Every structure is written in structure tokens, then in C-alpha cells.
Amino acid sequence: MRKFNKQKLIDSMTGALKLRSQINDVIDPLFKKGITNICWLGIGGTYASGMQANIHMKEKSALETFYQNAAEYNVTGNKRITDKTLVVISSVTGNTKEMVDAVKNLNQVGAIILGFMDDPHAKLASMLTYCISYPENEQLKFFMVGDRLMYLNGEFPDYDEFYQEMDQHFAKDIADIEENADDFAQKFAEKHHDDEIHYFVGAGNQWGATYSYAMCYWEEQHWIRTRAVEAAEFFHGMFEIVDRDTPVTVYVGEDSQRPLSERVAKFLPEICGNYTIIDSKDYDLPGFSEKYRGTLSPFVFHAINNRIDIHIEHINRHPMDIRRYYRCLDY
Secondary structure (H helix, E strand, C coil): CCCCCCCHHHHHHHHHCHHHHHHHHHHHHHHHCCCCCCEEECCCCHHHHHHHHHHHHCCCCCCCCCEHHHHHHHHHHHCCCCCCCEEEEEEECCCCCHHHHHHHHHHHHCCCCEEEEECCCCCCCCHCEEEEEEECCHHHHHHHHHHHHHHCCCCCCCCHHHHHHHHHHHHHHHHHHHHHCCHHHHHHHHCCCCCCEEEEECCHHHHHHHHHHHHHHHCCCCCCCEEEEHHHHHCCCCEEEEEECEEEEECCCCCCCCCHHHHHHHHHHHHHCCCEEEHHHHHCCCCCCCCHHHHHHHHHHHHHHHHHHHHHHHHHHCCCCCCCCHHHHCC
């Protein structure tokens, strides 16, 4: 398989899961002391991960949780963020201008900031209340924060059971999915690597990743025009511009919003001959109880998307780390 190191992938996810004790050491005292709400703050891909974490908690928890775009916060602020707010961020470089400025503003209001940093020596790291350093696996780290908060709030009685299965099976099961999805991913890439525009539809805890995949991967890294559409909004405008040849991909997950994506998937064949349905139910998670599959759906899709990206990168002979403008021009 092209650019696939299964053991490295497993080690990366296993290492991220081992951060759970560090996360709990931060979250448990804060919860006991009292926090009024949780804000997931980011820009670009980290903003999208915040969307996912917010949805992950929203349907299960009475805790106030919301996501905030860093650039918007810098010009508008948010009165819900106070010195009793836990703000969760993540950064690869630690020097993204919008994030650095936002953290400065958060410090002005005294917010409690937990940051996941790829580089512990980055500029941003010293500005955080708590810093946990480990590369990649952003969604997993955010979900672990949310899960611990819900457990402490008496809303996740299966917490220990779930994380026992996570520790034992998650890394291998997800790596197996990435490996098994390679043939599908290659065919998908061969069909769509040169699309003039491609529409991605998602819902629930997959919506943030759908938004991110369209913007941060296909647009930013592959230079392919896209639009991400929420399944709940598909029938309120977007579907009028779909015809026989319009490329549309629908992610059908297994969380509570699955019926929204299923509705789109059921309708598309009536008007479109160029659609793809990616359903997490089609992929095995042998180490997990059925009741946890909805929570894990975004990780299933992420594994599939990873393989699609590798094949598009090769077919188009365009390395994904090359940019036209991002961090190349002054903006």
C-alpha cells in the first residue's frame, strides 16, 4: 500500500489514548472546583474539531458547551467566556496568528485554557493554563476531554467500560479499516481527482469533519473546489443544483443524526448518477460493543478519507504539503 505504515499508525493512536490520565489530572480538579461552561476554540481544522466535540457532548450532556472561531472571537468577543470557562484548543505549529491573538484575549478575561500542542516549545504553549503535548489525533484528544466531563457530571456511566474497549481495540480496529478501505479509496480517487467541484454531505458528529475534509484537505491541500453541506440543510437549497453528473458524497454515520444523512442517501439516486454513499456500518469494529459505534463513526470516516487523500495526491502528482498562498503570502 502506498504511504501506509500500519504499525506507526497504531502506535500513534495508542500513544494518544495514553494521554487520558494527563487529561483527567487536569479535568477532575477543575470540575470539582467548578467551571460554568466549556468552549472549543479553533480556526480551520481545529475549529472543525471543536464542532465535533460540541456535537459529541450536546446530545448527551446538560453541561453548557459551545464552539468558537478564533478569528471571530478576536473581533467580537464572547460574553459567555469568563474566568470560569474551560477553553479547549489545539495547535500543530503553535504560531497561527488567529490562535495566538485569541489566547492573548482569553488570558485577559482569565479563562482556563487547556491546549493540546504538537510542539511543547511553540510560542503558544507558554500562554496556556495547561499544556499537553502530543502530535496529531486531535479529535481523539477532544473527545477524551468531553467524555471525562460527562463522566464527572454523571452522564457517562459506561465511561470505564468504553475506555477499556478503546485501550484494547481502537488503534488496531481503525488501522484495519484504513487498510481495508484502500481499494475503495483508490477507485474513488481515480473517479474524482479532477472534479470541477465536489459536494460533501454530513451530519451529527461527522459534520465538523465533513466541513474540515472539504476545506482543509480537498481545497487547501488538493486544490479541488468543494462545498460542505449539512444533511439537515440539504433539502433547503443545495439539492436544486444537483443534476445527473454532479459529484456528491454522503457520509452516513451511526450517531443520533443518522436519519438525516440516510434521507439524503435515499433521495440522491432519483436525481444524480454521480453520487457516493460512505456508511460507517459497512466497516467492522470487532473490538467494540454495538452501542459505541455511533461515537466511533468519525474515526471510521477519517481512516477512509486518509486513503482517498493518498491516492489523489499520487494521481495528481501534487504533494499535499505544498501551498499556493497559505503561510506563503502576507495576509
